[in-house]
Amino acid sequence: MRVSPARIVAYEVLEAVRTDEAYANLLMPNRIERSRLSPEDAALATELGYGTLRMQGFYDAVIALAAGRPTDRIDAPVLDILRLGAHQLLSTRVPTHAAVNESVVLAKRIAPGAAGFVNAVLRTVSRTSPDEWREHVARDTAGGADAKLAAVSSHPKWIVRALRAGLAHEGRGDELDALLAADNAAPRVNLVALPGSDAPGPGDLGRPNAYSPLGFTADHPLALVEQSQGRVRVQDEGSQLAALALTRARPVAPGERWLDLCAGPGGKTAILAAEALASAAVLDANEIVPARAELVRKAIAGVALAVEVHELDGRELDAAALGAEGGFDRILLDAPCTGLGALRRRPEARWRKQPADVAELTKLQGELLDAAIRSLRPGGVLAYVTCSPHSAETFGTLRGALERHAGKVSQLDTRAVVDAVSRHPLDLAGTPETVQLWPHRHGTDAMFIALLERTA
Numbered sequence: 001m002r003v004s005p006a007r008i009v010a011y012e013v014l015e016a017v018r019t020d021e022a023y024a025n026l027l028m029p030n031r032i033e034r035s036r037l038s039p040e041d042a043a044l045a046t047e048l049g050y051g052t053l054r055m056q057g058f059y060d061a062v063i064a065l066a067a068g069r070p071t072d073r074i075d076a077p078v079l080d081i082l083r084l085g086a087h088q089l090l091s092t093r094v095p096t097h098a099a100v101n102e103s104v105v106l107a108k109r110i111a112p113g114a115a116g117f118v119n120a121v122l123r124t125v126s127r128t129s130p131d132e133w134r135e136h137v138a139r140d141t142a143g144g145a146d147a148k149l150a151a152v153s154s155h156p157k158w159i160v161r162a163l164r165a166g167l168a169h170e171g172r173g174d175e176l177d178a179l180l181a182a183d184n185a186a187p188r189v190n191l192v193a194l195p196g197s198d199a200p201g202p203g204d205l206g207r208p209n210a211y212s213p214l215g216f217t218a219d220h221p222l223a224l225v226e227q228s229q230g231r232v233r234v235q236d237e238g239s240q241l242a243a244l245a246l247t248r249a250r251p252v253a254p255g256e257r258w259l260d261l262c263a264g265p266g267g268k269t270a271i272l273a274a275e276a277l278a279s280a281a282v283l284d285a286n287e288i289v290p291a292r293a294e295l296v297r298k299a300i301a302g303v304a305l306a307v308e309v310h311e312l313d314g315r316e317l318d319a320a321a322l323g324a325e326g327g328f329d330r331i332l333l334d335a336p337c338t339g340l341g342a343l344r345r346r347p348e349a350r351w352r353k354q355p356a357d358v359a360e361l362t363k364l365q366g367e368l369l370d371a372a373i374r375s376l377r378p379g380g381v382l383a384y385v386t387c388s389p390h391s392a393e394t395f396g397t398l399r400g401a402l403e404r405h406a407g408k409v410s411q412l413d414t415r416a417v418v419d420a421v422s423r424h425p426l427d428l429a430g431t432p433e434t435v436q437l438w439p440h441r442h443g444t445d446a447m448f449i450a451l452l453e454r455t456a
């Protein structure tokens, strides 16, 4: 019996994530193309690979119980095969015999000595329902309620706590289960139609998003992207709202100078460029990593605006050196962050991030925010954005900057701006100076947006 090509691709992606620190969402499309998978097999490989990575924590707990030994006593390639099998058995409609048999054949190819073990463990997994496994895992996990919730929801404990704190900040701590479940679901492919005078809009191309006036979904999204010459791109709806919050915070005066300070890979730069073109503003972009700066140049290729893309450390930004004497009128700081708001999209990220990353990133965010405030002209607007709802990266970073620049910056009514941009009312909580979007409530990544004005 042959292993199906989709399962081989899914396995190879798991292996590369484990051994080469690969990013599944970057590697999967390459492997699919290299293996020339049919659209159906590509969809299956993606679902198996991403789904397995997201749910890995829970599956490991199940496998340990079914195997009667901790997973660190199972060879890594065999464990990946078991995780892939557990995913098929517990979270997909793949028939039991296919899930077990394909896994055994895969084991014969990758780790022949372990084929019998894989067969036995997966047969044990298949004899108990997913709900009962959740009960077993919760019962068996030591360390209190958070540890149990972390194991069953397949999130590290520190992330469960950070997400709970983020929700509690808005008085919505009771939505934690819904948020954890949303993190484990495959996100829809969402598109943006870059605005332009003669460009087709979202309603011409597909089903418009509920919130972003530029966003839509379509039946064949990737074909639309390919045919669009850069005008249609894959982009989360929350990211679109974040970029528009800056460009539409107030009317644009022709000749305004705009800067995208941390631009790579350029998703938001493309929106800023299209909006700048429409209102005769001048846009610069900056990205410290040269390969990512190159992605920014590609991202804006569909917009007929000359945008200079710099490759500077944003912390050392000098507006005058970029020709913006007196400072920029608008700056987007889409800051490097833990990405805890985009866990559904980056399937392995939750297992790679560490609590220590937060301290390092908040320091960097604070320094970038200082540079952005310094580079803003009085009266200019700054959007501080993260794709993380971790309160240290959102309110913590913001509070620090407001204290350091007291008397020089004030917060704007971000909620009013985002509400005015949005096609339909957003169900937002918390104070109006900041906007926090959520996967379970808005169907977007958990983007945080705060608009600031330089007052002196």
Ligand SMILES: C[S@@+](CC[C@H](N)C(=O)[O-])C[C@H]1O[C@@H](n2cnc3c(N)ncnc32)[C@H](O)[C@@H]1O
Pocket (backbone or CB within 6 Å): 239, 261, 262, 263, 264, 265, 266, 267, 268, 269, 286, 287, 288, 289, 292, 312, 313, 314, 315, 334, 335, 336, 337
């Ligand atoms: C959240 S991403 C930006 C995403 C982008 N706005 C988009 O929508 O596609 C943050 C970016 O900041 C870059 N970065 C990190 N440190 C930086 C620094 N000191 N100066 C400039 N860019 C930096 C990272 O390489 C990364 O590409």
